[in-house]
Amino acid sequence: MKNFRILQLTALFIFLGTPTIFAGGNYLELPNEIRSFYGKKESKPKVFVEGIRLDFDYMRRQMKFVDFVNDPAASDVHIIISQRVNGGGGRVYSFMYNNLTYENLSNYTLTCSTTPGDTQEEVREKITETMTLGLMPYANQSELQGKLSVNFNGKERKDITPVVDPWRNWTFRGDFNGNINLEESRKSFDYSYQLRGDKVTENWRIRNYASMRVRTREYISDGETYRSENITNYMTSSVVKSITSRWSAGAFASYYNSNYSNTVYSISFKPAFEYNIFPWDISDRKVFTIAYYVGPEWKKYYEETIYGKFDENLWEQSLQLDLQLVQTWGEIEAGLDATNYMHDFSKNRITFDSELSVRIVRGFSVNFDFRVENIHDQIYLPKGDFDLEDVLLNNVQLPSTFEVYAGAGIRIQFGSIYNNVVNNRL
Secondary structure, eight states: OHHHHHHHHHHHHHHTTOSOSSBTTBGGGSOHHHHHHTTOOSSOOEEEEESSOOOHHHHHHHOTTSEEBSOGGGOSEEEEEEEEEOTTSSEEEEEEEEESSOTTOOOEEEEEEEOTTOOHHHHHHHHHHHHHHHTHHHHHTSTTTTTOOOOOOSOOOSSOOOOOOTTTTEEEEEEEEEEEEEOSSEEEEEEEEEEEEEEEOSSEEEEEEEEEEEEEEEEEETTEEEEEEEEEEEEEEEEEEEOSSSEEEEEEEEEEEETTTTEEEEEEEEEEEEEESSOGGGTTTEEEEEEEEEEEEEEEESSOBTTSOSEEEEEEEEEEEEEEEEETTEEEEEEEEEEEETTEEEEEEEEEEEEEEEEEETTEEEEEEEEEEEEOOOTTOBSSOOOHHHHHTTOSOOOOSEEEEEEEEEEEOOSOOBOOOOOOOO
16 A cells, blocks of 8 residues: 555656656655655654763764754664773773664664773764764664765775784783872871783783772871871782683782781682673673682781681682673663681671662663672681770771661653753853
């Protein structure tokens, strides 16, 4: 019946002396019925973007060929952006294009990479350019067909020289931070450093990390000065081998020192195995890993512990489950970590951590954060009573058998779905 109707309209155009049907090769001069027959849309693509913090003002100015909307239910294409750290210390951004209304277009993913030295301007340019390229199939199926062009800004090269990396995939980074806050009767000083050296290839992941943090507080009351200084040092090194698309194996070594936790040193070495239910090449959408760690620990304490120890050698094992799902309806992150000392299974810690963000209906979404720890492994606590001064100055870690954190929020939004205007005035 639809084909017969198309023939009728075509014949009517011919008899009425219509000069041409495809003016300039553009189907947009056709009547609405013929346009819908070809699967074209008469308006610009409606786009909803979420996942990371973006400079939407910049994007609106650069991408005027689409309509940004503030509700995914009103969009033609729902773009979810996720990010991961790459081997060079930069970021890999994944753009997941979810088609909601267009015919003959499937879902697909594009990626772009940034380097640690990229400025914010360069990062937002790369993100906007990648997002623009990914929207071209939608633009081609809309009124924009024939109104957009793609330019190549590079130079044609006939011979491509193989890339020679003198660093052999190694990257190094150092971060140094400090702050000071002064008041008449209270002062605080904080400084820290972080050093990192990593090598990441398709088959190997080598990571080395070292950090130190010093936190100092001074209080003056009735002419007396009370001082608190917490020093923490931490180092870790790991080597992980990709065995198959789902299996990985590695070894982890660490060093930890903290006067707050009564620990002169805690040194550990733990081999580990990991299995991902999903292949790693779709880790930007879903990950479900099961990991097992086991190995020795050597500990020494500043003060005698509640178990009468100044030092001890122990074996510890851990089982970790991590789930991450990114879908058009929301995002879920959940983890379960169970750890115990093998000489006494009652010395254990179980941690469950989750973040949930779900869109219930159009204009209404909810988010939850929940973390709970069952703690029975504080073998480092010093023996004896705690001074009130040390407790108030946060000099010592207090015993606890549990820790709970919970948070919840809702978002309600209604009104105009369009979000294209940029106005940064007063």
